[in-house]
Amino acid sequence: MLSLIYKSEWDIALEERPIPQIQSQHQVLVRIRATGICGTDLGIISGKYHAKPSIILGHESAGDVVEVGSGVTTLKPGDRVVIDPTYYCGQCAKCRTGRQNHCMHKGVTETGVSSDGTFTDYYVTEDRFLYKLADHTTYEEATMTEPLSCILTGINQIQLLPNFRTLVLGAGPIGMLYSYALASKGVTGTIVEISAERRDIARSVAPQGWDVQHSLGDAVRLHSPEDGQVDLIVDTTGLLATPSIAHLAHGGYLMLVGLRDGESTFNPKEIVDRSLKIIGSIDSLGTFATAHYLIEQGIVPAKKLITHAFPVTDYSEAFAVLGCDLKGRLLKADSTAVKVVLHSGGA
Numbered sequence: 152m153l154s155l156i157y158k159s160e161w162d163i164a165l166e167e168r169p170i171p172q173i174q175s176q177h178q179v180l181v182r183i184r185a186t187g188i189c190g191t192d193l194g195i196i197s198g199k200y201h202a203k204p205s206i207i208l209g210h211e212s213a214g215d216v217v218e219v220g221s222g223v224t225t226l227k228p229g230d231r232v233v234i235d236p237t238y239y240c241g242q243c244a245k246c247r248t249g250r251q252n253h254c255m256h257k258g259v260t261e262t263g264v265s266s267d268g269t270f271t272d273y274y275v276t277e278d279r280f281l282y283k284l285a286d287h288t289t290y291e292e293a294t295m296t297e298p299l300s301c302i303l304t305g306i307n308q309i310q311l312l313p314n315f316r317t318l319v320l321g322a323g324p325i326g327m328l329y330s331y332a333l334a335s336k337g338v339t340g341t342i343v344e345i346s347a348e349r350r351d352i353a354r355s356v357a358p359q360g361w362d363v364q365h366s367l368g369d370a371v372r373l374h375s376p377e378d379g380q381v382d383l384i385v386d387t388t389g390l391l392a393t394p395s396i397a398h399l400a401h402g403g404y405l406m407l408v409g410l411r412d413g414e415s416t417f418n419p420k421e422i423v424d425r426s427l428k429i430i431g432s433i434d435s436l437g438t439f440a441t442a443h444y445l446i447e448q449g450i451v452p453a454k455k456l457i458t459h460a461f462p463v464t465d466y467s468e469a470f471a472v473l474g475c476d477l478k479g480r481l482l483k484a485d486s487t488a489v490k491v492v493l494h495s496g497g498a
């Protein structure tokens with residue numbers, strides 16, 4: 152099967168790999184139909200996020216069940232499914248203390264990072280990580296389930312009120328999904344985006360009641376001309392923690408979800424004195440079924456946020472629309488896309 156392989160920094164290629172086989176009774180062989188390109192993939196390719204060389208990339212996927220192990224009772228060949236790629240063992244110290252997203256086996260089991268992923272034709276997982284798709288949900292739409300699930304996990308860490316003055320920094324897929332997930336809880340806010348092209352797209356796909364601004368300062372002034380403070384800032388860029396803290400109201404939250412190396416500074420006295428909360432969140436924890444529901448019900452309009460789709464063989468073009476120039480070895484902030492999906496061929 153033709154697979155998109157991570158070889159080393161800025162070096163990815165299509166290579167033939169053997170079709171994986173079911174090896175235990177709860178495993179399921181899935182024929183992959185569509186996989187979303189994630190910021191993590193861009194981070195891996197550009198050398199900002201570590202992945203195991205020779206791994207098949209990709210983790211936001213949907214497809215068809217092809218074969219099931221002898222112990223599988225809830226799925227059968229032909230079922231259309233979305234894959235929860237966040238493997239956890241359920242038995243290690245992290246899993247037994249409610250931190251399955253940090254399962255101690257992650258170093259060898261993380262789909263598309265430390266274990267073979269889904270930019271390919273077939274993938275083996277366990278029945279507990281598969282969710283059936285409704286007839287009206289497309290494979291493409293279903294690829295948004297995993298990133299949405301990560302976002303719901305982030306939001307679960309906030310004692311959210313519908314009247315929180317809220318900013319989401321970055322209008323990429325994660326920023327747009329955050330705005331929709333927050334909107335589903337009654338929150339309205341502002342999306343901040345420096346790229347003019349992405350601002351235009353964001354304006355056309357933002358949830359009702361949300362606006363789009365080009366700078367953090369403008370967004371804060373718009374929301375709270377009186378005190379210049381907001382209650383919740385979600386930074387998906389990984390670059391704006393320090394200026395964000397200055398704009399948080401007492402008891403406010405800074406949610407950090409951009410995987411980017413860097414240094415930020417804060418004054419501990421300020422954090423204490425103003426009861427500020429700085430939260431990091433990665434991967435999903437008990438939220439996949441809810442993400443699946445929100446997409447199935449159209450509460451989060453996945454279709455609207457998918458701006459491009461390519462066959463996996465056109466991966467260079469697909470990465471290019473996300474600002475990732477593979478030949479030039481350059482990751483640009485400008486992008487003409489929100490979510491980009493790759494289709495697998497199957498056999």
Ligand SMILES: [Zn+2]
Binds near residue numbers: 189210211298
């Ligand atoms: Zn992802």
Ligand SMILES: [Zn+2]
Binds near residue numbers: 239241251254
């Ligand atoms: Zn575990």
